[in-house]
Amino acid sequence: MDTFAALMHGFAVAITPYNLMWSLIGVTLGTAIGVLPGIGPALTVALLLPVTYGLEPTSAFIMFAGIYYGAMYGGSTTSILLNTPGESASIVTALDGHAMARKGRGAQALATAAIGSFVAGTIATIALTFVAPLMVKLALLFGPAEYFALMVLALTTVTAVLGASLSRGLASLLFGLALGLVGIDLQTGQARFSLGIPELLDGIDVVIVAVGLFAVGETLFTVSRHRFETEELYDLKGSKWMSKEDWSRSWKPWLRGTLLGFPIGALPAGGSEIPTFLSYLTEKRLSKNPEEFGHGAIEAVAGPEAANNASAAGVLAPLLALGLPTSATAAIMLAAFQQYGLQPGPLLFDNNPELVWGLIASLYIGNVMLLMLNLPLAGVWVKLLAIPRPWLFSGILLFATMGAYTLNNNIVDVAILWIIGIIGFGMRVFNVPVAPCIVGLILGPLAEQQFRRALTISQGDATIFVTHPISLALLLVAALLVLLPTFFRWKSLRDERAQASLDATHSTKAENV
Amino acid sequence: MQISRRAFATLIATATTAALLMQNPAQAQELKSLHLMAPSSPGSGYDQLARTIQIILQDNKLTGPVEVQNVAGGGGTVGLSQFITTRPRHPSGMVIGFALVGGVLTTKSAVTLDQTVPVARLMGEADAIVVPAGSDIKTLADLIERLKADPTKVSWAGGSIGGVDHVAAGLIAKTVGVDPKKINYVVHAGGGEVLASTLGGHATVGISGYEEFRAQVDAGQLRALAVTGEERIPGVAVPTLKEGGVDLAVMNWRGIMAHPKATEAERAALEKAIGDLVKTPQWKDALAKRGWIDTYLPAKEFGSFLADEQKRVETALKEVGLL
Numbered sequence: 001m002d003t004f005a006a007l008m009h010g011f012a013v014a015i016t017p018y019n020l021m022w023s024l025i026g027v028t029l030g031t032a033i034g035v036l037p038g039i040g041p042a043l044t045v046a047l048l049l050p051v052t053y054g055l056e057p058t059s060a061f062i063m064f065a066g067i068y069y070g071a072m073y074g075g076s077t078t079s080i081l082l083n084t085p086g087e088s089a090s091i092v093t094a095l096d097g098h099a100m101a102r103k104g105r106g107a108q109a110l111a112t113a114a115i116g117s118f119v120a121g122t123i124a125t126i127a128l129t130f131v132a133p134l135m136v137k138l139a140l141l142f143g144p145a146e147y148f149a150l151m152v153l154a155l156t157t158v159t160a161v162l163g164a165s166l167s168r169g170l171a172s173l174l175f176g177l178a179l180g181l182v183g184i185d186l187q188t189g190q191a192r193f194s195l196g197i198p199e200l201l202d203g204i205d206v207v208i209v210a211v212g213l214f215a216v217g218e219t220l221f222t223v224s225r226h227r228f229e230t231e232e233l234y235d236l237k238g239s240k241w242m243s244k245e246d247w248s249r250s251w252k253p254w255l256r257g258t259l260l261g262f263p264i265g266a267l268p269a270g271g272s273e274i275p276t277f278l279s280y281l282t283e284k285r286l287s288k289n290p291e292e293f294g295h296g297a298i299e300a301v302a303g304p305e306a307a308n309n310a311s312a313a314g315v316l317a318p319l320l321a322l323g324l325p326t327s328a329t330a331a332i333m334l335a336a337f338q339q340y341g342l343q344p345g346p347l348l349f350d351n352n353p354e355l356v357w358g359l360i361a362s363l364y365i366g367n368v369m370l371l372m373l374n375l376p377l378a379g380v381w382v383k384l385l386a387i388p389r390p391w392l393f394s395g396i397l398l399f400a401t402m403g404a405y406t407l408n409n410n411i412v413d414v415a416i417l418w419i420i421g422i423i424g425f426g427m428r429v430f431n432v433p434v435a436p437c438i439v440g441l442i443l444g445p446l447a448e449q450q451f452r453r454a455l456t457i458s459q460g461d462a463t464i465f466v467t468h469p470i471s472l473a474l475l476l477v478a479a480l481l482v483l484l485p486t487f488f489r490w491k492s493l494r495d496e497r498a499q500a501s502l503d504a505t506h507s508t509k510a511e512n513v
Numbered sequence: 514m515q516i517s518r519r520a521f522a523t524l525i526a527t528a529t530t531a532a533l534l535m536q537n538p539a540q541a542q543e544l545k546s547l548h549l550m551a552p553s554s555p556g557s558g559y560d561q562l563a564r565t566i567q568i569i570l571q572d573n574k575l576t577g578p579v580e581v582q583n584v585a586g587g588g589g590t591v592g593l594s595q596f597i598t599t600r601p602r603h604p605s606g607m608v609i610g611f612a613l614v615g616g617v618l619t620t621k622s623a624v625t626l627d628q629t630v631p632v633a634r635l636m637g638e639a640d641a642i643v644v645p646a647g648s649d650i651k652t653l654a655d656l657i658e659r660l661k662a663d664p665t666k667v668s669w670a671g672g673s674i675g676g677v678d679h680v681a682a683g684l685i686a687k688t689v690g691v692d693p694k695k696i697n698y699v700v701h702a703g704g705g706e707v708l709a710s711t712l713g714g715h716a717t718v719g720i721s722g723y724e725e726f727r728a729q730v731d732a733g734q735l736r737a738l739a740v741t742g743e744e745r746i747p748g749v750a751v752p753t754l755k756e757g758g759v760d761l762a763v764m765n766w767r768g769i770m771a772h773p774k775a776t777e778a779e780r781a782a783l784e785k786a787i788g789d790l791v792k793t794p795q796w797k798d799a800l801a802k803r804g805w806i807d808t809y810l811p812a813k814e815f816g817s818f819l820a821d822e823q824k825r826v827e828t829a830l831k832e833v834g835l836l
Binding site: 139324 | 554556557560561565567568571582583584585586587588590594595619620622623665666668673674699700701705709710712713715724727728801802803835
């Protein structure tokens with residue numbers, strides 16, 4: 001009840017016209033930078049910090065939170081329409097979202113992403129309001145061994161994106177894992193595969209690889225086939241609204257995505273990509289028509305989009321309750337707290353209730369604003385696809401190149417983008433799926449670091465992974481996820497064969513008689 | 514964003530220049546603009562210092578508009594190499610610190626700090642050694658005892674390899690007579706992860722900047738055994754290593770360097786601007802809010818400090834087995 005009263009007080013702070021204005025500015029700005037590749041919420045908040053110096057801290061944080069949530073909404077737009085994910089959390093959205101756009105269902109994809117983000121954002125904000133301290137306690141139970149097990153679990157997502165050919169899928173995965181090795185090894189400080197190029201010391205940015213493989217590779221491929229294909233790629237006919245079927249296929253993924261996103265977002269080393277992977281995997285496993293995945297299944301947009309928004313709220317739990325930044329944006333928000341002389345942590349709720357609850361209340365309001373902003377925009381955004389194709393394609397390539405440069409003000413990133421883009425084109429020509437590569441690139445380095453950290457702490461004793469209950473449970477779930485479908489396939493195959501041989505014996509018998 | 518900011522900056526630049534010309538022509542030699550390189554991502558230590566400098570210089574009209582650029586990577590060496598190899602269009606400075614001294618060595622960087630020109634050391638941050646409240650290690654002496662018994666049984670959660678946390682842990686071991694190569698140092702990606710690992714009891718002790726732990730120490734969830742600076746942090750009742758019987762002081766510091774191609778006049782103007790900056794109440798306020806310690810050194814003293822520090826860090830890194 002105390003929490004409830006505090007929240008109501010928070011609403012009283014957030015709903016003043018002055019603070020509402022900052023919230024609106026924040027969400028609008030956030031949506032805009034979410035759409036632009038290369039400019040993330042972290043950089044935006046950093047750029048705004050000097051400007052907001054004279055502002056009341058509460059107003060400033062209301063705006064920052066708006067930017068943060070807004071960027072999560074906006075990130076899906078370019079993923080879906082242009083196959084150009086602006087940040088790593090919306091990479092999974094591109095897989096099926098862009099396929100939907102190609103089928104003329106771009107508006108529905110944007111709508112399910114926006115509504116899913118709203119549902120997830122709201123539920124996760126409620127969770128943040130009432131169970132943040134509990135969540136944080138759970139999060140601290142995760143040590144390196146548990147994280148490693150979580151990464152292994154997330155790696156099983158690969159089974160959902162491997163595609164028709166096992167060997168091609170695995171080749172793509174291994175390419176991703178190899179790319180993930182580039183850079184300084186954190187545990188020993190040794191440079192690996194950096195070819196003497198200092199820009200490679202920090203590894204290859206996931207967003208650059210994703211944009212290279214998806215946007216550049218795919219666009220080059222489509223252009224190269226242009227002459228041979230007559231079909232209209234981007235069909236804009238039909239209703240812009242989600243049909244009854246779309247709704248009934250979306251609502252469960254939204255809820256499941258939220259359930260995965262919030263707790264993993266609250267983990268200090270969870271990250272926003274992992275719940276999107278797990279959501280994709282879950283939806284494919286539970287779907288009645290898994291063969292649609294990769295070709296525009298609405299569940300594959302609804303789930304991951306809900307998951308990344310829920311994880312955005314999850315990130316705020318350790319930030320407010322512990323002063324623990326778990327993402328780049330959280331780190332810059334922490335710096336902003338310190339600029340105002342505030343110390344996020346166990347005492348922040350007691351020392352600055354006005355700020356904390358005003359901020360949390362503004363998240364509810366920001367979510368409503370974002371839904372109102374983004375739903376009508378979905379209809380406008382899809383018009384992008386009506387641009388004549390040569391212009392659209394050159395636009396995508398330009399957009400991708402610019403984004404790669406602004407990411408780190410570095411020309412080397414542009415070169416990497418195009419090398420990866422040409423590799424992506426080759427993969428597309430030889431029918432090698434690109435998604436496993438991304439999964440490997442994101443999870444490989446995380447898993448490696450946690451694995452080695454766990455072994456360092458345990459003095460090389462590998463049983464640490466099975467003696468820790470959480471780690472063991474996660475590993476078992478991962479094993480089941482890989483083995484069960486294989487078992488069922490084997491069983492149904494055996495049954496079929498038995499049936500077939502039974503039929504065969506019957507027919508031979510019949511012939512003999 | 515970029516364009517509008519630049520337009521805005523130009524606007525301010527025009528306005529200030531005009532105002533200056535009208536008011537006092539003699540002061541026209543102060544920097545009309547300044548480009549600051551922060552060789553790390555937004556929100557990091559270098560970035561925080563760069564942006565604090567930016568705000569104070571602009572607010573007090575010590576220079577014209579200041580632009581901060583983040584170039585992360587390679588322990589700061591990517592930013593350093595871009596800083597040195599780019600021909601600047603504006604007077605340029607770069608924020609550096611302890612980690613970059615180590616970064617240049619561990620990455621065997623082709624560019625070094627000797628190619629830049631010292632302007633000033635600005636601030637320092639002491640590390641703290643903490644344990645969870647429930648740990649049976651009560652004092653620094655307990656920790657040393659454990660360390661001497663079996664260094665591999667004490668896991669240290671800390672920041673990047675070769676950084677100040679790692680060097681401090683290694684030097685503590687060496688000072689108490691334990692082989693620094695034997696310490697069980699577990700690298701984490703940042704102060705936040707170190708905090709989580711320590712609070713969750715996954716590592717024996719945590720070592721990172723005191724500010725990372727302040728909130729938890731105040732709330733009684735972590736116990737600070739020692740701070741690594743020469744003196745106690747003002748207002749913080751945690752003993753130094755020396756008080757705890759370990760004759761050692763290590764501190765993280767950050768400062769500012771000028772571009773190698775800067776003219777004599779530009780360098781003098783930058784030195785003066787920074788010298789004025791550290792006298793402003795706004796700077797004192799920023800130090801207090803962020804828990805930074807005032808360790809200002811002007812150009813010449815900073816230069817000789819830097820030369821010594823490079824040798825000291827190199828020796829320390831050799832001792833922990835990195836070089």
